[in-house]
Amino acid sequence: MERRFxxxxxxxxxxxxxxxxxxxGSRESxxxxxxxxxxxxxxxxxxxxxxRGPQSALTDFLASQNISAARIRADAEARRxxxxxxAASNTPATERSEQVEExxxxxxxxxxxxxxxxxxxxxxxxKRKKQQEAxxxxxxxxxxxxxxxxxxxxxxxxxxxxxxxxxxxLPGQMGNCEICGKRFTVTPYSRSGPEGGLVCNPxxxxxxxxxxxxxxxxxxxGPAPKGVVGRRKIQSRILDGTYDVGxxxxxxxxxxxxAKNIHLADDIGGLPSPVIDRIARLLSKTRLLDSHxxxxxxxxxxxxxxxxxxxxxxxxxxxxxxxxxxxLKRLKLRNAIQFGDRVMQYLTTRxxxxxxxxxxxxxxxxxxxxAEFLTRKGSYLKGLQVYYTxxxxxxxxxxxxxxxxxNLTRLKIxxxxxxxxxxxxxxxxxxxxxxxxxxxxxPDVDDRLLDxxxxxxxxxxxxxxxxxxxxxxxxxxRLFRGWKNKPLSFVDLQKCxxxxxxxxxxxxxxxxxxxxxxxALMEHSGTGLRYLNIHACRHIPGETFExxxxxxxxxxxxxxxxxSFCEYVNDFIVGSIFRSCPNMKEVNVFGCMKxxxxxxxxxxxxxxxxxxxxMRIEGVxxxxx
Amino acid sequence: xxMSDAPEPxxxxxxxxxxxxxxxxxxxxxxxxxxxxxxxDPKSQFAESRTxxxxxxxxxxxxxxxxxxxxxxxxxxxxxxxxxxxxxPVELCLELLQAxxxxxxxxxxxxxxxx
Numbered sequence: 001m002e003r004r005f006x007x008x009x010x011x012x013x014x015x016x017x018x019x020x021x022x023x024x025g026s027r028e029s030x031x032x033x034x035x036x037x038x039x040x041x042x043x044x045x046x047x048x049x050x051x052r053g054p055q056s057a058l059t060d061f062l063a064s065q066n067i068s069a070a071r072i073r074a075d076a077e078a079r080r081x082x083x084x085x086x087a088a089s090n091t092p093a094t095e096r097s098e099q100v101e102e103x104x105x106x107x108x109x110x111x112x113x114x115x116x117x118x119x120x121x122x123x124x125x126x127k128r129k130k131q132q133e134a135x136x137x138x139x140x141x142x143x144x145x146x147x148x149x150x151x152x153x154x155x156x157x158x159x160x161x162x163x164x165x166x167x168x169x170l171p172g173q174m175g176n177c178e179i180c181g182k183r184f185t186v187t188p189y190s191r192s193g194p195e196g197g198l199v200c201n202p203x204x205x206x207x208x209x210x211x212x213x214x215x216x217x218x219x220x221x222g223p224a225p226k227g228v229v230g231r232r233k234i235q236s237r238i239l240d241g242t243y244d245v246g247x248x249x250x251x252x253x254x255x256x257x258x259a260k261n262i263h264l265a266d267d268i269g270g271l272p273s274p275v276i277d278r279i280a281r282l283l284s285k286t287r288l289l290d291s292h293x294x295x296x297x298x299x300x301x302x303x304x305x306x307x308x309x310x311x312x313x314x315x316x317x318x319x320x321x322x323x324x325x326x327x328l329k330r331l332k333l334r335n336a337i338q339f340g341d342r343v344m345q346y347l348t349t350r351x352x353x354x355x356x357x358x359x360x361x362x363x364x365x366x367x368x369x370x371a372e373f374l375t376r377k378g379s380y381l382k383g384l385q386v387y388y389t390x391x392x393x394x395x396x397x398x399x400x401x402x403x404x405x406x407n408l409t410r411l412k413i414x415x416x417x418x419x420x421x422x423x424x425x426x427x428x429x430x431x432x433x434x435x436x437x438x439x440x441x442x443p444d445v446d447d448r449l450l451d452x453x454x455x456x457x458x459x460x461x462x463x464x465x466x467x468x469x470x471x472x473x474x475x476x477x478r479l480f481r482g483w484k485n486k487p488l489s490f491v492d493l494q495k496c497x498x499x500x501x502x503x504x505x506x507x508x509x510x511x512x513x514x515x516x517x518x519x520a521l522m523e524h525s526g527t528g529l530r531y532l533n534i535h536a537c538r539h540i541p542g543e544t545f546e547x548x549x550x551x552x553x554x555x556x557x558x559x560x561x562x563x564s565f566c567e568y569v570n571d572f573i574v575g576s577i578f579r580s581c582p583n584m585k586e587v588n589v590f591g592c593m594k595x596x597x598x599x600x601x602x603x604x605x606x607x608x609x610x611x612x613x614x615m616r617i618e619g620v621x622x623x624x625x
Numbered sequence: 626x627x628m629s630d631a632p633e634p635x636x637x638x639x640x641x642x643x644x645x646x647x648x649x650x651x652x653x654x655x656x657x658x659x660x661x662x663x664x665x666d667p668k669s670q671f672a673e674s675r676t677x678x679x680x681x682x683x684x685x686x687x688x689x690x691x692x693x694x695x696x697x698x699x700x701x702x703x704x705x706x707x708x709x710x711x712x713x714p715v716e717l718c719l720e721l722l723q724a725x726x727x728x729x730x731x732x733x734x735x736x737x738x739x740x
Contacts, residue, residue: 246702256710256713275722275731
C-alpha cells in the first residue's frame with residue numbers, strides 16, 4: 001500500500017534507482033535524492049501531502065493503512081527545506097540567500113531541526129556540483145552559442161542565466177518570492193523578478209505598476225518633439241480650415257504662450273487691440289476667462305469689448321465692465337448667462353450709449369427689462385444681435401425695436417421661441433436694415449416669400465433660406481431673374497429640396513432649387529459670390545453644373561463651395577469648378593459618390609471624397625489650367 | 626562675413642538691438658517681417674538698405690535674439706507642413722509679442738511672394 005502511495009514520486013525522482021525506503025537511517029540519502037530531483041526541477045510539491053493535525057480524516061485513514069502522519073510530516077519538512085534552498089539558489093546573490101536559507105532551516109527545525117540543516121548543507125554542496133555540471137552542459141548547448149553571439153555578457157554570467165531560466169519552478173509548484181521571500185503558488189501568470197526568479201502576486205503587481213510608469217515616461221520622452229503634430233491632427237486642421245504650410249507667425253506663437261500662462265500676466269494694456277482680441281478668443285476656447293482674467297481686458301480707453309465666453313462671469317463682473325470701461329460702444333458677450341435684469345438696469349441708468357450689443361445666452365433678461373432698455377437707449381443702437389434667449393425677446397420687443405431704434409442697421413435674432421410672424425412683420429417695418437436676409441429651417445414658407453424678396457429687397461448681400469420644402473425651382477428662377485439687387489456675396493440654400501421617401505428621384509413639381517433656379521442664381525450673383533452652399537439640393541442635374549462651370553465662365557470671387565449630396569456631381573464637374581473659380585479655397589463634396597479620382601490644383605482643398613485615402617485631398621498639382 | 630558697404634546687396638543683413646547686440650542673418654530669412662523688408666528695400670533709399678544694418682532702438686538684445694531665432698526658424702520650415710512650435714520663454718512673451726507686432730510678424734507669408 002505504501003509503495004503504491006509513493007509511486008508517482010518514485011517515478012519522477014528516482015532515475016538512479018534509489019528505492020524509497022522506510023527506514024529512518026536512509027533519510028539523508030533520500031534527501032539527496034530529493035535534492036537531485038529538484039535540481040532537475042522535477043520537484044512536484046503536492047500541497048495535499050503536507051498534512052498537519054493528527055485529527056484529520058486523512059490522517060486517520062492513512063493510519064489505518066499503516067502510514068504514520070509523523071513520517072509524512074518529516075518528509076514534507078525535508079522537502080520544504082529543499083525547496084527553500086532551491087528557490088534561494090535561483091538568485092545569483094548566493095551568500096545572502098544562503099543566510100536566509102539557514103535561518104529558515106532553523107525556524108523550520110521544530111521536528112527535524114539539525115539534521116535537516118545538515119542535510120540542506122550537504123545538499124547544497126551536491127547541488128553546486130550539479131549546477132556546475134549543468135552549466136558546463138549549457139555552455140556546449142546550441143541555445144548558449146546563439147545567445148552568446150548576440151549578448152555581450154561574460155561566459156559564466158550567460159551560462160548561469162540560462163541555467164537559472166531552466167531552474168525556475170513550473171506553474172502549479174510552490175516557489176519563494178524573489179522580492180519578499182514569501183512562499184506562493186507559481187501560476188502561468190507569475191512574473192519574473194529583476195534578478196530572474198519568480199515573484200509572488202502582490203510583488204508582481206507592484207512590479208507591473210513600476211514598469212507601466214517607466215513605459216509612460218518613455219512614451220512622453222518619445223521621438224516626437226514638442227509641437228510636431230500627427231496625421232490625425234493635420235487632418236483635423238484641414239477640416240477646420242486652419243491648415244497651412246510653413247511656420248506659425250511669431251505673434252500667434254506668443255499669443256498661444258501668453259494664453260497658456262495668463263495667470264501670470266498682470267497687464268496686457270500696451271498691446272494693440274487685434275492682438276488683445278486674439279488673446280480673448282484663445283482664452284475663451286480653453287474656458288479660462290473668469291472674473292480675474294476679465295480685468296486684463298478692461299481698459300478704460302477702449303470702446304470695444306468682446307468676451308467670447310462669459311459663462312464664468314457673475315452679474316457683478318458685468319457691472320464692473322460698465323464701471324471700468326465708460327466709453328464702451330460695442331459690446332459682445334457670449335454665454336452671458338448672468339447678464340440679468342440687474343445688469344441691464346445698471347446699463348440703462350448709466351450715461352452710456354452703446355452702439356452695438358451682441359448677447360448670447362442671456363435668458364435671464366425679462367421682456368420688461370428689454371422694453372425699458374430699448375426705450376431709453378434704443379436710439380443709439382446700430383446693431384442688435386440676440387441669440388439663444390428662449391422666451392423673453394418676443395414680438396412685442398421687436399415691435400418696440402421698430403419704434404424706438406431709428407438707426408438700427410443690423411438686427412439678428414436667433415433661437416427665440418417667442419418671435420413669430422407678427423415679429424417678422426415688425427422687422428419689415430425697419431427700413432434702415434441692410435445686407436442680410438436669413439431664415440433658417442423654414443419647411444413651410446413658399447414661393448410667395450421669394451416673390452416678396454424679389455419685389456422689395458434691393459440691398460441684400462446675404463441670403464439664407466434653408467430646409468424649405470415648398471419653394472419651387474420656378475420661384476427661385478423668378479427671384480433671381482432680373483432682380484434689381486446687386487450680386488449676393490453669400491448664398492445658403494441648403495436642403496431646399498423635394499423629400500419623398502417612396503419616390504426619392506421623382507420631382508414632378510420641381511420643388512427646391514433645381515436646374516433653372518441654379519442657373520439664374522449664378523447668372524445673377526456669380527460675379528460677386530464668395531460663399532455658396534447648395535448642400536443637398538439634389539435635383540440639380542449634371543448638365544446644369546457643366547453649363548454653369550463651363551470653360552468660358554469664371555467666378556473670380558468664389559472661395560467656398562458646398563455641394564455635398566448633389567448626386568450628379570462627378571469628377572469632370574469638380575475639375576470644371578476648379579477651372580472656373582481661380583480663387584477657390586475649399587470644395588465640399590460629401591456624399592457625391594461619382595467623385596472618385598479628381599486632380600486638385602495646389603493650395604486648394606477638396607473635402608469629403610469617398611475614397612480610402614481619407615477625408616480630403618489637398619492640392620498637389622501645380623498646374624491649375 | 627558682412628560687407629555692409631558693398632554696393633551689391635549682401636546675402637546677409639545685420640540686426641542691431643538697443644543695447645548694441647548684433648545679429649547677422651540671411652537676408653531671405655528676415656524677409657518674413659514686412660517692416661524689415663521695407664527698411665531693406667533697395668528702392669526705399671533708407672540708410673538701412675544701403676548698409677544692410679537695421680538698428681532697433683526699441684528692442685533689447687534678449688528680445689531681438691528671439692526674433693532672429695524666429696526668422697531662422699521660419700526660414701527653415703517655410704515649405705514644410707508639419708512644423709514644431711518654437712519655444713517662447715514665458716517671461717519674454719509680452720515684450721516679444723509687442724516686438725513681433727511692431728515688425729509685422731502676424732501673418733502667414735508664403736516664401737514665394739518674396740522672390
